[in-house]
Amino acid sequence: MVLPSSLIARAGFDFEPRTRLVYGEGVLEQLGDLVDELGARRILLVTDPGLEAAGHVGHALRTIGKSTEVAVFAGVSENPTTSDVERAAESARRHAPDLFIALGGGSSIDTAKGASFLLTNGGAMEDYRGMGKATRPLVPLIAVPTTAGTGSEVQSFALIERASDHQKMACGDPTAAPRIALLDPELTETQPRRVAVCTGFDALTHAVESAVTRKRNPISTLFATEAFRLIVLALPDVVAGTADTEARGRMLLGATYAGLAIENSMLGAAHSMANPLTARFPLHHGQTVGAMLPHVVRYNAEDAGTARHYDELAAAAGLEGPGVDAIVRLVEDLLAASGLMADFAQLGDAQAIEELAAAAAQQWTAKFNPRDVDEAAFVELYRAALTGT
Ligand SMILES: [Fe+2]
Structure with missing residues (x-):
């Protein structure tokens, strides 16, 4: 039997759950x-x-x-x-x-x-x-x-x-x-839709990034994969404004599992790119990482091993086709449906790219990205994200 690469336990881990989880309606x-x-x-x-x-x-x-x-x-x-x-x-x-x-x-x-x-x-x-x-x-x-x-x-x-x-x-x-x-999923009912959507994109980005980092290991893969599956099921309802208690529960668990994945494998280049942007413009963190994610996924998928991890992640959530295409399409469709910005062309600040790239290369998350990402790579990634090309 051929195991998918995420199940081959080559990377070790030291997992001590520090937080007791108590979950349920009410x-x-x-x-x-x-x-x-x-x-x-x-x-x-x-x-x-x-x-x-x-x-x-x-x-x-x-x-x-x-x-x-x-x-x-x-x-x-x-x-x-x-x-x-x-x-x-x-x-x-x-x-x-x-x-x-x-x-x-x-x-x-x-x-x-x-x-x-x-x-x-x-x-x-x-x-x-x-x-x-x-x-x-x-x-x-x-x-x-x-x-x-x-x-x-x-x-x-x-x-x-x-x-x-x-x-x-x-x-x-x-x-x-x-x-x-x-x-308690009932507590997430009162958040404004925009907050629910933006934080939902943050959780989605956490799941996708933590699934493929250099530090990924069997325990982070377990949490990232289930987080992605739950968020893929629930986020369309959040975006459409039709989330019921079950969808809210899936989102809450998905976000928590993604948090556990990060705790065990860190994050990647979408987060490196988001921090310099939110420091400069009044953008929500979730909106920013969500808009960066398709560019980073395409960039990372040039590495064959990472492309395979995306295949497994997408397949686990029931998405069809090559993982990179399925994940990029999912994020782009959800961004379009949510009314959030898919790119930051309208900020009209393409000149800032060099400065942003220098700042992104200094972010601690950059070193966990599965594919090497230096200042020159960030210039290209920002150019795509900030000019919509
Ligand atoms: Fe985040």
Whole structure:
């Protein structure tokens, strides 16, 4: 019997699930019990004003017993910056929590992680750029995602934007991974359609990129493949605005599995290209990685081994034809149906290409891309993406 290449276990792995997953419709009701299990007495709940207005914060608080003191920090913004994290950390210093709860999208979860770095280890967010710079463990965190996108609920990294120059910093520590991810599809019902679509493209890109990186291994392949399958089933409904609870559940699980895939195999060139663009233009991260993805997939598929991995990924999701064509067509069709930009020609900034390419080549994700990608390659990729040619 000939095994597909993804099942040949040549690449080793060291897999320690750090985050307990609790999934199901209505599992938010279990939040209070989980708080008690962790023995928490003082909680800082980190969220954004929209979720407070939607009633989710009140719902979460009602599940928590009266003997636990809860303070709420509802000042999370869409792209959390170092100053947002400073404000959350100030709140944490005042309240001295023994547990954080992050209720919201990746922004709330990353802000809670950032505040926990500063509360437990002092200093500034820049001090924790990279992996394992904290000397003391972070405060335990329960992540309750209300969007299906970043996968931050299962990751040991916080992505925080430096306020001075909009550079995204990845700050990681094994203890930054949430202790529990509470995955309730009903919570994703209230997100605006545009947020659901953009975060959906982010999750899709996570699945496709993490499936083929240089660090890919049997465990990341397992999560990336299932993430891709679930997202392929659900994202068309999200884009059409017809997602029911089942589709929302598939998206939420797909995004979480993609997060686990990233945790074990990292990301690739679509993410390297997105960060310089979002630092320069007011673009959503998900919109940006989604528009970059077809260009990166075509580029990577020049490598025969990576083309085979795309074949397997596409076949696992029931897509027909060569994997590269099927994946590119899927992303392009979904971008067109969603009304998001398929290219950035309308930004009219083709002159910026050289600068963007130099910045992309410096991104840490570039070195995990399956095919070598240097500054000259990024110039070509950006030219295609920014001019629509
Ligand atoms: Fe992403």
